[in-house]
Amino acid sequence: MSRKMKNKVVTNLTIERIATEGKCVGHHEGKVVFVQGVAPGDVVDVRITRGKSSFMEGEAIKFHEYSKDRIDPFCSHFGTCGGCKWQHINYDLQKTYKRQQVVDQFTRIGKVEIPEVMPIVGSANTRYYRNKLDFTFSNNRWLTREEIDSGAAFERNALGFHIPKMFDKIVDIEHCYLQGDISNDVRNELRAFALSNSLSFYDIRNQVGLLRNLIIRTTSTGESMVIVQFGGDNAEEIDLVMNFLHEKFPQITALLYIINLKKNETFNDLEVVTFAGRAYIEEEMEGLKFRIGPKSFYQTNSDQAYELYKVTRDFAGLKGDEVVYDLYTGTGTIANFVAKQAKQVIGIEYVEAAIEDAKLNSLVNGLENTLFYAGDMKDMLNDDFIAAHAKPDVIITDPPRAGMHDDVVNMLLKLAAPKIVYVSCNPATQARDVALLSEKYSVDKIQPVDMFPQTYHVENVVLLTLKS
Numbered sequence: 202m203s204r205k206m207k208n209k210v211v212t213n214l215t216i217e218r219i220a221t222e223g224k225c226v227g228h229h230e231g232k233v234v235f236v237q238g239v240a241p242g243d244v245v246d247v248r249i250t251r252g253k254s255s256f257m258e259g260e261a262i263k264f265h266e267y268s269k270d271r272i273d274p275f276c277s278h279f280g281t282c283g284g285c286k287w288q289h290i291n292y293d294l295q296k297t298y299k300r301q302q303v304v305d306q307f308t309r310i311g312k313v314e315i316p317e318v319m320p321i322v323g324s325a326n327t328r329y330y331r332n333k334l335d336f337t338f339s340n341n342r343w344l345t346r347e348e349i350d351s352g353a354a355f356e357r358n359a360l361g362f363h364i365p366k367m368f369d370k371i372v373d374i375e376h377c378y379l380q381g382d383i384s385n386d387v388r389n390e391l392r393a394f395a396l397s398n399s400l401s402f403y404d405i406r407n408q409v410g411l412l413r414n415l416i417i418r419t420t421s422t423g424e425s426m427v428i429v430q431f432g433g434d435n436a437e438e439i440d441l442v443m444n445f446l447h448e449k450f451p452q453i454t455a456l457l458y459i460i461n462l463k464k465n466e467t468f469n470d471l472e473v474v475t476f477a478g479r480a481y482i483e484e485e486m487e488g489l490k491f492r493i494g495p496k497s498f499y500q501t502n503s504d505q506a507y508e509l510y511k512v513t514r515d516f517a518g519l520k521g522d523e524v525v526y527d528l529y530t531g532t533g534t535i536a537n538f539v540a541k542q543a544k545q546v547i548g549i550e551y552v553e554a555a556i557e558d559a560k561l562n563s564l565v566n567g568l569e570n571t572l573f574y575a576g577d578m579k580d581m582l583n584d585d586f587i588a589a590h591a592k593p594d595v596i597i598t599d600p601p602r603a604g605m606h607d608d609v610v611n612m613l614l615k616l617a618a619p620k621i622v623y624v625s626c627n628p629a630t631q632a633r634d635v636a637l638l639s640e641k642y643s644v645d646k647i648q649p650v651d652m653f654p655q656t657y658h659v660e661n662v663v664l665l666t667l668k669s
Contacts, residue, residue, distance in 0.1 A: 218298075242270060327654035374388065383419075533559025
């Protein structure tokens with residue numbers, strides 16, 4: 202950014218709309234100005250923090266008028282932890298802009314003919330809707346400007362969320378409105394216990410400390426999993442922590458721990474020790490049971506996952522005699538959900554442990570018409586695989602945020618299944634892939650689903666049908 206623009210203040214900027222990634226947009230002297238933490242209709246003074254030839258970014262430093270769509274955030278951590286960037290915008294407007302985000306991505310990136318995007322499927326619960334949260338222990342708590350200016354001494358150990366773009370700063374969370382049940386109690390009680398017993402909180406810079414990470418998973422059936430990740434191998438202190446949790450919260454279904462001496466918090470390659478209870482919890486959907494282990498992926502909003510899967514099944518339009526390929530199947534949740542309406546479902550997923558979960562879920566539910574394979578999608582979905590299996594009538598694909606590899610897209614074009622149901626957590630990469638698939642497919646339906654209220658994220662389901 203040029204020195205001329207650095208710290209420049211744009212006065213009386215009218216915020217016009219919400220753009221991608223939750224930022225809002227105004228215009229100044231022919232340039233777009235992106236601003237966080239404001240709402241359409243706000244009139245603000247903005248200090249410019251970044252500038253390019255065609256746009257600027259800045260922070261609001263003074264409000265002259267407040268938007269009629271602005272509401273009071275309900276969380277004391279709003280604006281600091283970065284987890285719920287839209288708490289200050291009413292939920293109806295959140296849904297409107299999420300739907301518009303899908304329209305914009307398909308118009309600007311996809312550039313294909315689309316039907317009218319259907320009204321977004323909103324979430325009945327806009328608070329306490331997540332079934333999984335990860336909290337981080339740190340000896341480097343984020344201090345507010347008021348705390349720093351006071352000159353007083355403060356407790357620096359914390360258990361909470363990372364400050365956005367700061368790997369070593371943690372916001373100490375008192376109450377989180379994302380997850381209900383025992384989540385807040387477990388976190389707060391464990392932090393208090395650790396402090397009273399002088400247990401060390403993790404130092405991420407020097408990579409030392411006992412308490413490293415806390416994962417809490419819950420289900421709509423009332424089960425819970427608590428995983429404590431330790432950064433040190435001290436058997437006496439580990440037993441002290443785990444016995445405290447077991448005695449304080451005997452209702453925990455699966456109480457687990459991991460000793461992680463690596464330089465990162467990933468634990469797919471580490472042993473998970475079951476301290477008390479089971480090694481898994483169970484979610485239920487339409488009578489189907491889904492086992493969730495410590496390394497399992499499961500949609501983090503259980504109620505909306507059900508809505509998402511119903512849309513997916515509806516778009517597939519299964520009659521009972523179809524062969525379905527479920528690409529990026531994860532733990533086979535969608536595959537098992539649609540299996541009773543199909544002749545056969547074949548799931549492919551990169552993570553081998555997830556495929557074992559998928560097979561187990563089929564077994565638990567007595568489903569005998571599913572097959573699951575582990576491997577990189579672009580390598581697995583090839584001519585030999587197709588020759589060894591029935592050709593698909595319907596393809597369901599639910600790739601990660603990056604979308605599908607070009608080789609996968611090309612194989613889908615080669616397979617030319619009558620229907621593709623494309624589920625995505627990133628409409629931008631979805632629109633890009635749909636544009637590539639438009640060589641042979643037309644877009645018949647588009648249905649956004651709101652999985653994450655108070656955030657700009659949106660899930661989207663697209664039905665593609667083979668052109669005649």
